[in-house]
Structures are given as C-alpha cells and as structure tokens.
Amino acid sequence: MAKSTPNNSNRERLDESIRELQSLHKLALAISSATDLENIINTILNEATILTHARHGSILLSKDNTEERFTTLVRHGTKTNESLVQKMCMMIAGWVLKNQESLFENNILQDTRFKGLQLLGLPIKSVLAVPIQTRGEIIGVLILHNNNDEEAFTENDLRLVNIIASQCAPVLENARLMHQLKEENRYLKKEVARKYSYDEIIGRSPAMEKVFQLLEKVIPTDARVLIEGESGTGKELIARAIHYNGPRKNKRFVAIDCGALPENLLESELFGHVKGAFTGATDSKKGLFHVADGGTLFLDEINNTSSSLQAKLLRVIQEGEIRPVGSTKTVPVNVRLICATSRDLSETVNQGSFREDLFFRLKVVTVNLPPLRERAEDIPILAHHFLNDYTKAQDKRLRGFTNEAVERLKQYDWPGNVRELENTVERCVVLAEPDKTVVDVDLLPEELRRPSAPLSGAMNWQNVPLTEAVKELERNMVAEALKKHSGNRTKAAESLGLSRRGLLNKIERYGLD
Numbered sequence: 001m002a003k004s005t006p007n008n009s010n011r012e013r014l015d016e017s018i019r020e021l022q023s024l025h026k027l028a029l030a031i032s033s034a035t036d037l038e039n040i041i042n043t044i045l046n047e048a049t050i051l052t053h054a055r056h057g058s059i060l061l062s063k064d065n066t067e068e069r070f071t072t073l074v075r076h077g078t079k080t081n082e083s084l085v086q087k088m089c090m091m092i093a094g095w096v097l098k099n100q101e102s103l104f105e106n107n108i109l110q111d112t113r114f115k116g117l118q119l120l121g122l123p124i125k126s127v128l129a130v131p132i133q134t135r136g137e138i139i140g141v142l143i144l145h146n147n148n149d150e151e152a153f154t155e156n157d158l159r160l161v162n163i164i165a166s167q168c169a170p171v172l173e174n175a176r177l178m179h180q181l182k183e184e185n186r187y188l189k190k191e192v193a194r195k196y197s198y199d200e201i202i203g204r205s206p207a208m209e210k211v212f213q214l215l216e217k218v219i220p221t222d223a224r225v226l227i228e229g230e231s232g233t234g235k236e237l238i239a240r241a242i243h244y245n246g247p248r249k250n251k252r253f254v255a256i257d258c259g260a261l262p263e264n265l266l267e268s269e270l271f272g273h274v275k276g277a278f279t280g281a282t283d284s285k286k287g288l289f290h291v292a293d294g295g296t297l298f299l300d301e302i303n304n305t306s307s308s309l310q311a312k313l314l315r316v317i318q319e320g321e322i323r324p325v326g327s328t329k330t331v332p333v334n335v336r337l338i339c340a341t342s343r344d345l346s347e348t349v350n351q352g353s354f355r356e357d358l359f360f361r362l363k364v365v366t367v368n369l370p371p372l373r374e375r376a377e378d379i380p381i382l383a384h385h386f387l388n389d390y391t392k393a394q395d396k397r398l399r400g401f402t403n404e405a406v407e408r409l410k411q412y413d414w415p416g417n418v419r420e421l422e423n424t425v426e427r428c429v430v431l432a433e434p435d436k437t438v439v440d441v442d443l444l445p446e447e448l449r450r451p452s453a454p455l456s457g458a459m460n461w462q463n464v465p466l467t468e469a470v471k472e473l474e475r476n477m478v479a480e481a482l483k484k485h486s487g488n489r490t491k492a493a494e495s496l497g498l499s500r501r502g503l504l505n506k507i508e509r510y511g512l513d
Contacts, residue, residue, distance in 0.1 A: 037175040044142070044168050051164075052128065052157040054144035056085070059132075060093045061140040061176055084120045091116055092129045093141040100138065102162065103129040106152040108145075123147045130161050134169040139176065201234075201241055202382055205375035211238075211367060218365050219246050224317075226302075226362045227340040229369030231487045232417030235340040236300060238367060243296040248336055251295030254288050259304035259488050267309055268325050277326025289322045289333045302339040302362070303348050303486055310355045317361050337362070343486040372414040372421060379410050382418060386425040387439065394429050401439045408441060408448045415479035416512045423511040424448070445511070447472055475510040478503070482512065 045057040091114060096103055105111050106126045109118055117124065125148045132140040142165050146152070201212070218225055219242050227235045236255060243253045261269060264278070272287030288297060299305075305313070316322055317337065321330040339362050348354040372379065383401060391398045401409070414420055428443040441449055477496065485491040493503035506512075 037172075037179040040168075040171060040175050044164065044172075048142065048144060048161060048164050051160050052144055052153060053151050054128070054146055054153070054157075055150050056145050056147075058085075058089045058143045059140055060089060060143070061132075061172070062097065062138060084122055088117055088120055088122060088124065088145075089143050092127060092143055096129050096131050096141045097138055100131065102131065102158065103127060104153065104155075104158045123149075125150070126152045128153050128158055128161050130158070130165045132165045132169045132172060134173045139169065139173050201237065202385055203375060203378045204381065205370075205378045207370035207375050208378060211369065214365070214367055215242065218242060218367070222247060222336055223364045224336070224362055225338045225365050225367060226345065227338065227367045227369065228345065229340075229342065230371045230417055231342045231482060232419035233369040233371060234418050235342075235369060236298065238369065239296070239298045239338045239340065242338060243298075243336070246296075246336070248295050252292050253296045253298065254292040255298040255300060256288055257300045259301040259486070263306045263309060266305070267312070270309075271312065271322045271324050272331075273325035274327045277324070281326070284324075287322060287324060289316060289335060290331060292335045293333050294335070296336040296338060299337070299339045301341060301487060303341045303343050303345055303354060304488060307353075307355065310358050314355065314358045314361060317358075341486070342483075372417045376410050379414075379421065380406050382421055383409055383425055386422045387429065390426045390429040396429055396432055397435065397437050398429060398432055398439055399437050402441065405439050405441050405444060408444055412448050415476070415483065420511055427511065447475065474506065475512075478506050478510060479512055482507075 041059045045059060048054065049057045092103060095113065104127075108114055108124055108127045124145055126146040128144040130142050131138045132142055142161060144153070144157075144161065201208075201215075203209075203211070215238070225239075225242060227238055229235050239255070240253060243249060256266075256269060258266060268277075268281075268285070268287070270287050270289055272285050272290055273281050275281060275284045316333065319330075320334065321332045323330050345354060345359055345363070349356050349359050372382075380401070383406070387398055387400070390396075409421070409424075416423070424445060425439075427445065428439045431443055432439065478492075481492040481495050482489070485495065489503055489507075490500055493500045496503065498506070
C-alpha cells in the first residue's frame with residue numbers, strides 16, 4: 001500500500017482548490033447572464049450543493065415592510081415533507097437574521113437553540129446556513145442540510161458557502177428588485193385597466209347611452225377617433241377607455257394638449273429632434289409619435305394646431321412615418337391616433353383654419369360628448385361617485401347628499417361640466433367637519449346655494465348681495481371666454497383684458513380648471 005507523501009497531499013489540495021475556483025467561476029458566469037430571479041436561485045443552489053456534497057438546499061429572501069420575514073422559498077433536492085422542511089428553513093433563517101451570523105451544526109437536533117426542530121420529526125442532521133448580505137443588509141439566507149445517512153459538513157464547506165453568498169448577493173438583490181418592479185408594473189397595468197374600464201364611464205342618460213353604443217363598436221378596432229365636447233366633459237377619459245380596452249392596451253398611451261405649447265415646441269414634442277436642430281437642442285430627443293409606437297397617441301385640442309403642423313400630421317397618417325426636426329431621415333411609426341376638440345371642427349374647416357383633408361382623415365369615427373347640463377339625470381350619480389372617492393382620500397364620514405343639495409346640483413348650469421362638478425364635490429369633502437355624514441346646501445359653493453342657481457346662463461338677481469352678484473357675473477364671463485376660445489387661456493385672457501396669470505387665478509378661484 002503506497003504511502004501518502006507531502007507532495008501528493010499538496011497536489012490533492014491544489015487540485016481541490018482548482019476545482020473550487022472553477023466551480024465559483026462557473027457560478028459567476030451563470031448568474032451574470034441570468035435575469036430571472038428563480039433561475040438565478042436555482043443556479044446558486046445547484047453549484048452550492050455540488051461543492052459541499054449537500055443533498056438539500058434552500059434560499060429564503062427577506063420581505064420588506066411586512067410582518068412576514070421571508071418569501072420566495074426555492075428548494076433543491078428531494079421534494080418530500082415540503083411543508084415541514086419549509087417550517088424548518090423558516091426557523092433557521094429566523095435565527096440567522098436575528099443573530100446576524102452563520103450557522104454551522106452537524107447535530108442540529110441536539111442543539112438546544114433549536115428545540116422546535118425535534119417536533120417536526122425530520123431526519124435532519126447537518127445544517128449550513130449563511131446570511132446573504134449586500135450594503136450591510138441581510139437580504140436572504142442560504143441554507144444547506146443533510147439527513148442522518150448523509151455526509152457531515154466541514155469548515156471548508158462553510159468557507160465556500162460564505163464565498164458563494166457574498167458573490168451572489170448583489171446579483172440576487174438586483175434580480176429581486178427587478179422582480180418586484182415587474183410585479184408592480186403588472187399590478188399598475190391592472191389598476192390602470194380597471195380605472196379606465198369601459199364600465200367606469202358613468203352615465204345612464206339617453207345622451208350617454210348613445211356614446212356607450214358607439215364605443216362598443218369603436219373600441220375593438222384600430223380606427224382613428226375624433227372626440228368632440230366642451231371643456232371638462234371627459235374627452236381624455238373616453239380616449240383612455242378606448243385605448244385600455246382595445247387591441248393596443250398592452251402598449252403605451254401618450255397624451256398631449258396641442259394648445260399648451262407654441263408651434264415650434266409642439267412640432268419638436270410630437271416628431272422629436274436631432275442634436276443641433278435649433279438653439280438649445282443639445283441632445284437628440286424622441287417625439288411622442290415615436291414614444292407611442294405600437295400604442296395610442298391622444299392629441300387634445302387638435303384645433304389649436306397650425307396649418308404647417310396639420311400638413312405634417314396628414315403625412316404621418318398617409319405614410320406611417322415621421323421626420324424629426326432637423327433630420328433628413330424618416331422613422332416608421334405605428335400608432336392609433338385619437339384626437340379631441342372642444343370646438344366644432346367642421347366649423348373651423350369652413351372658416352379655413354383647419355385642413356379639410358386632415359379633418360376627414362381624423363374623423364373615421366366621431367364621438368360627441370354631451371355637456372353636463374344636457375344629462376342632468378347623471379349629476380347625482382356622478383356626484384356620489386366623486387363623493388365616495390374623495391371621502392376615502394380625506395378619511396371623512398360623508399355618505400351622501402341631502403335632497404335639497406341634490407336639487408341644487410341638478411339645477412346648476414355647470415359651464416365647467418364634469419370637471420367642475422368633481423372640483424365642487426372635492427371642495428365639499430375638504431370643508432366638511434370630521435363627524436359630518438351628509439353634504440347639505442351649506443357646504444355647496446355660493447353660486448349653488450341660492451334656490452335660483454344659474455340655469456343656462458340665467459340668474460335671478462333678487463335679494464342677491466352686490467358682492468355675490470359681481471362674483472357670479474365674473475365667473476360666468478370667465479367661463480364663457482374659455483368656452484368661446486376653446487379652452488385657449490391666452491386668447492381668453494386677452495378677450496377679458498386680463499393677464500394670463502390673472503386669468504389662471506380666477507379659473508382656480510371659481511373651480512373652472
């Protein structure tokens with residue numbers, strides 16, 4: 001029998017070290033190319049069990065901001081007594097987390113620190129458990145264990161598992177964060193789809209029934225839609241409902257108010273620009289047509305576009321491509337175009353301020369939204385809907401409206417339409433005392449408290465104090481100016497002899513935004 005020489009012993013240790021380094025290198029390569037959390041964990045467990053001759057392995061990741069300490073139990077090895085093994089792993093991981101140190105025990109059932117393990121009746125004997133730490137925080141625990149008839153662990157096994165844990169911690173943390181982001185993204189998509197569900201559009205009036213019947217036919221298609229309606233009638237809500245219930249719901253919905261930007265900035269915003277295209281263009285930028293590719297682009301107040309921009313929009317529709325500002329190259333895009341206007345677009349065509357060919361391209365289907373004054377039967381339903389939302393948000397106890405308050409709401413003209421009604425209900429909730437359970441007339445704004453609240457612009461001035469009359473007249477003039485100029489605040493301010501800031505202050509004061 002040949003004797004082991006010092007040279008042979010050194011050679012064996014060297015070979016073993018090489019095998020360990022090769023395994024660790026293999027693990028590093030494998031996890032660096034993996035992105036899925038479960039695949040990364042399985043790769044780690046596979047290499048860890050091979051290196052240490054363990055038959056069973058688990059990784060538990062800690063939970064944030066929850067009473068449960070761990071989640072994501074992934075096991076490697078024989079799948080027997082899974083629920084009992086999970087309980088055992090939770091006990092051991094809890095100890096590691098509490099003591100902030102590794103556990104190395106080859107006779108775990110005799111360890112007085114883990115008396116509860118004996119009650120599980122598992123044939124477990126040897127355990128290695130090490131914390132997975134990154135930036136000084138334990139994000140999980142790696143546990144290896146063998147049963148009575150299997151090998152005991154060594155100090156070298158503990159050293160290797162600690163190396164694996166430290167090597168894998170940053171990758172695991174990034175994968176976990178990515179996993180959480182994906183879960184949150186899925187949740188948010190569901191919430192958005194629910195919020196803009198077809199069923200969430202509120203209305204039982206005949207006027208809204210016609211809208212619903214039309215939407216049922218439009219939503220499943222890819223047709224361009226033109227939405228017409230006064231400011232505050234919910235045009236963007238309808239546009240979002242069309243998108244989030246239609247064939248492009250898994251792609252982006254992008255919206256822009258065409259009246260909110262000067263012509264040169266609007267063109268850049270829609271089509272993008274290349275670096276150096278104009279003063280201040282220090283970097284290239286994608287336009288909203290590009291951003292919305294595959295999804296839906298909503299152009300609000302399309303009537304506020306210039307003739308040159310209208311020509312470029314027409315080209316996008318005809319050719320399916322855009323040319324960024326300052327570029328000689330075109331970029332193909334595929335978007336569903338939904339446009340909206342608070343004016344009669346056919347009238348602007350007759351006046352020569354909107355291209356007729358673009359008009360006919362946009363109005364494949366036209367959805368006309370009725371003003372709130374033409375759907376008075378929907379006012380109580382809408383008011384209760386907004387009341388429920390804002391009561392929850394403000395943690396109030398309001399449950400409804402008095403009959404008199406409902407009548408005042410129904411009598412009012414609502415020049416700001418649904419948006420003004422929502423602002424009014426929010427105001428009521430904010431001003432209500434914490435113990436108040438019903439909205440009465442006293443909580444309504446001044447212009448709604450009078451029995452003769454304005455109806456279609458008319459007002460009974462009898463017994464009205466001068467200050468209130470002046471406020472009411474001013475409010476109506478601002479509302480009419482905004483309506484006349486299709487929500488263009490700059491033009492409305494000019495017609496009223498106000499600065500833009502002065503108009504904005506009055507819009508906020510009277511809840512007309």
